[in-house]
Amino acid sequence: MNSSKNLNSTYIMAHYFHDKGKFNEVQGSISKKKFKEIVKNNLSKNYIYTFDDSLKSQYFIAKKILDEYNLKGIFFLNTFQFEEMYNFNEISKLFIKRFYKNKKIFYRDFLKRIKKQIKFNNKDIKEFKANCPFYDINEIKIRVVRLKNINLYNKILKEMFLSKKFNYKACQRKIYMNKREIYELSKKHTIGLHTHSHPFNFHKLNEKEQYYEIKKNKTILEKIIKKKIDVISYPIGNFNNQTIKVLKKLKITHGFIANISNKKSHYKISRLNINKL
Numbered sequence: 618m619n620s621s622k623n624l625n626s627t628y629i630m631a632h633y634f635h636d637k638g639k640f641n642e643v644q645g646s647i648s649k650k651k652f653k654e655i656v657k658n659n660l661s662k663n664y665i666y667t668f669d670d671s672l673k674s675q676y677f678i679a680k681k682i683l684d685e686y687n688l689k690g691i692f693f694l695n696t697f698q699f700e701e702m703y704n705f706n707e708i709s710k711l712f713i714k715r716f717y718k719n720k721k722i723f724y725r726d727f728l729k730r731i732k733k734q735i736k737f738n739n740k741d742i743k744e745f746k747a748n749c750p751f752y753d754i755n756e757i758k759i760r761v762v763r764l765k766n767i768n769l770y771n772k773i774l775k776e777m778f779l780s781k782k783f784n785y786k787a788c789q790r791k792i793y794m795n796k797r798e799i800y801e802l803s804k805k806h807t808i809g810l811h812t813h814s815h816p817f818n819f820h821k822l823n824e825k826e827q828y829y830e831i832k833k834n835k836t837i838l839e840k841i842i843k844k845k846i847d848v849i850s851y852p853i854g855n856f857n858n859q860t861i862k863v864l865k866k867l868k869i870t871h872g873f874i875a876n877i878s879n880k881k882s883h884y885k886i887s888r889l890n891i892n893k894l
């Protein structure tokens with residue numbers, strides 16, 4: 618990574634993209650047209666576009682536009698999808714789109730299934746509400762389940778998928794880049810880490826668990842791209858002091874968060890959400 622540019626560039630963070638073809642609009646996704654406009658209108662601003670979560674729409678939509686303008690992006694990738702693991706959270710975005718008129722109905726269905734399997738604690742709900750005042754109470758409850766009990770969260774989603782005969786395995790293959798696409802991407806763009814399985818509570822894992830998540834992610838990706846990797850973006854921007862120790866051990870020199878922070882360091886590089894541009 619070119620460290621001279623590092624703390625002075627503005628890093629933009631993006632996830633999903635949609636077009637009129639094979640990629641449907643999901644919550645927060647950016648249209649191909651909009652992304653092209655953003656890139657074109659900000660050419661003078663030294664923006665560096667960064668992308669999280671290994672999403673195929675980034676390869677087919679964002680990469681094309683970056684290449685057109687000869688810009689080099691940073692793609693932070695997870696690797697669980699190469700090991701028969703499923704990200705029920707990401708799959709649920711397409712599931713909701715296909716089977717629900719709106720997210721509120723989905724939230725109600727989810728919480729009906731959960732019944733007494735979890736006890737919501739007022740402190741957790743309040744804490745979430747303070748950080749994310751724009752979420753309604755049902756969305757907050759579901760996010761609390763995701764943070765506190767990922768196994769239960771996944772179990773409920775899987776039940777919902779099966780009840781609608783939704784082929785979630787095929788759906789996942791449509792969401793993530795394959796190895797060939799990652800290799801192609803690495804020819805012009807920087808590949809970064811984003812942990813192996815994208816734990817939502819990454820900052821709560823102990824040092825050994827964090828090491829496993831990062832080391833495994835690094836090993837798989839370096840084998841695919843045949844290059845060393847020295848950058849990471851933390852899942853949901855979550856990290857702690859132990860993470861920095863692990864990164865130093867693994868020769869990762871730069872870490873990116875998911876928002877803007879005034880405290881700048883190589884392990885806490887701010888990113889501006891593309892939806893805020």
Ligand SMILES: [Zn+2]
Pocket residue numbers: 669670811815852853
């Ligand atoms: Zn992510």
